[in-house]
Amino acid sequence: PCVVLSRAEGGPVRAALGPLCGDRLRFAAGAGYKMLCVILGLADAYVLSEGSTFAWDACAPHAILRALGGGTVALAAALRARRVGDTGPPPELVYNRPAEEETG
Structure with missing residues (x-):
């Protein structure tokens, strides 16, 4: 598989993916861009193991992936x-929390 990562991704993730991906392990900047690579079929997956990306950076590309039959897994x-x-x-990213005391 072709997997896209941030250059800042930690060594353990790189070490785990290296044998699986070989020379198909790619690096790019920007969460939205990396998700676009998956949407366009340039990568099979985008792995983010750090909490460095805000949910709102992923919500629009996640909506596109869902419309195409894919999704965004909460690792x-x-x-x-x-x-x-x-x-x-697998559980997908969630962008809101229910307000138990609210109705409507």
Whole structure:
């Protein structure tokens, strides 16, 4: 697979993806641009393991990916789910939290 990362991505992620991707491990700037690479088919995935990207940087490209049948997985939540044996679809990014006391 071709995976796009930030140049600031940590060594453990690079080390884990290196054997899987070989020379198809790519680096680019900007979360939106990296997601656009996935949308356009230039990359199979964009991996971000750090909390350095704000959710609003991902929401528009995420909407496009969903419209195309894809999605944006919340990596930490997906790893937690797999550790406890959840085999369902991986959790996607969420951009809001329900306000329990609100109606409407």
